[in-house]
Amino acid sequence: MSEHGDDRGRTTRRAVLGATGAGIAGLSGCLGGSSGGGDDGGAGGGTTTGTVDSAQPFRNKTLRFSTWSGTNATVFEEEIKPAYEEKTGGTLEIVPGWSEILAKIRAAPADSPPYDLTVTGDRAHYIGLQSDLWEQIDFDQLDNAGVIKQNLLREDPISVPLAYGVMCYAYDEAAIGFDPGEWSDLTTEAEDAALPGSYFTNSLQMASIVSEEMPFDEELYSPEGHDAIFETLREIDTATFYTGAQDMWTAISQGVATLGQYFFAYSLKKRQSTDSFDIGLHVPERTTGYIDDYHLVRGTSRGEMAHDFLDFMLSAEMQTTYAQNFNMGMVNPETDYPSATEENVPLDNEALADVSFLEWADVAQYAESLNERFNELKSEV
Template identity: 30%
Template sequence: MAADPQRDADTNETKSVIESTAKSDGSGTTSRRRLLSAAAAGGAAALAGCAETFAGEGAGDDQLRVMVWSGNYADRFEEGLISQWEAEHDVGIDLRRGWGEVLEDIRNAPADDPPFDVTVAEGNFYYYGRQDDLFEPIDVDNMSNYDEIMDFFTEIRDPEYGMPVDGAPCTIIHRDDADVDPEAWADLSSEAVADSAGVGIDTGFWWYPMYAAAIGMDEEDGAGEMYDDALHDDVLARIEDWGIEEWAASGEDIWQAFENDVIDVAQWYYDQTAFDIDDYDGLSHTMPEQTTGWINNWCIVRGTDMHDEAEQFIDFLLDADVQSEWAQDHPMMFSNENIDYPAELEDDLPTTDEEARRIAFPDWEYLAAHDADLSDEFSRMQQGS
């Protein structure tokens, strides 16, 4: 999930992520050895496609250039993954950190000289990257861990150009001393929540609160309301009825809104909540049995001359032992059915295909046709609140 340098996952990924305004160094290309750097300054800068993007120390042609989401995601990735990889492989990792400019950097680079070799890509990055042929196909026969991926994760998106590895479901944060105890997304429409201080939701990733609202409506299976054009207005009306008091552009916005007594309930993301909530007094979170969420597909960038090494790295990310160690540092959902989560996470995150199917992941094959209209409606609601 896209992130800025200040936090796990920035929530300013609107359609400007897809049509990023980020530019290269002015030449229209991205040199293989050039250090990439851009300072991200809050949500507005992220919207403009600015981000922290740089080569690792001592980077060279024998290193695999891996793009990850900036912020705590990158920090925890480095802590949980790099040492594992480098202990077993001769090829080092040149870690790059990026945000909304990731796809644009690939587009701007010569087809045979990409800015990095491997990239993370959540749902809409994966969809739009594939539309522009920015990724190379992955040979499943070279993925020794492919058969251990829960089937659901390979069904929701064709993994030919990217393997599903890591992600997070949405969770409900709530104040302990408020008269609310939400267990499901339908509870955000309850009288108790209506009488509370208010609700906080993600602003930029508008599709997640919409999917949460659709799940709570319970008129169709899962988030089926999102796939009926005639019901989109009903989903938007459901969100308006929640009584939104915080249209958050970041996790920091959500935590601050709780500390300032602006909200009593929030829709947010498990990976930014499970470990971090202990830093705040009087807050808990509940994982709904039926929820929505995001998952990263890891891709090989077009034109890389390290295709084999990139496949090896993605296969490494799919390994059950690797994901189990990664989960010690980062409370994310992982794709291998044999993962061993820390005790404090295992009750919340799916370890079977049946459990994974309780998460409604946005389908960008469908959403792309409605992206502009739904985004505009979401902005209208925010501006009118």
């Protein structure tokens, strides 16, 4: 468990590996573990070596890569897949997924996983770690490991972050009635808000930032702060707790809600495709976020190719390709961003200290009681 301290420059749950490749590689070596087996071997078929120096080292080989459905998968399919296949001669099979990702891994034989690399959210990362669903990443094989922003690293270097997103105000410009600033405006200015309701973490993280009971988001990680979170949520004029993004957009478009709490990159995509009403967006300086970590799945025989692809994705060129097509933050500080990202998304380590990235390992013991209280709160709306 982490220690909870001041909200500036925190190094309690992430950012403990240091910003250099040597620091990452050293810790990885201490942990040991396999790197997913050789490309021609079975599960755990020996350790892998560095990237092969031939012109197309993975010709006639396929890497099954699971990532979030929707825009995220489209970017990988249309922009990243062709570039990687041209470079290596291999095939990148994009497998869109969401809540079923862990279930499919569990259901598959241990030596025949449904994919070789997969994205996870924080909760799935933790559950998969407890269930031995992940192989150890060998950071020695990643020439670009040293570029990863310090505040995006996990305490357990068993996954590789590639991108991150932050939550914003998404609102009907004609109906909101005020200029959004910090999330605390929800308790003082906002009327008819749509808050995330499919799971408790996003709403509770936001409320813990607004509450001043403890520094930053520490209320979430301490039983002494939980009452303050729910008291804060009850101060918000909530019209609905939405279960999916479309529920939120429908509530806003139909006048049930004037604003919602949602992810900036996805909200910007929605604004670009909507003409029924004018969507305004604003990212508070202190906000919530998520990190897209990628894991080597247990039993994969594509360990070498997986490491090569992760290194490819950490390069400034591919991070820029990703960023230009989807307005997320990237882990490589040399990324060239579109103006909308530069203007709205925290991009350097100092700014990232003001983003609440959930650490499920630190909240797991309270999850059941928090979820019960959240469901009770939703029933009151």
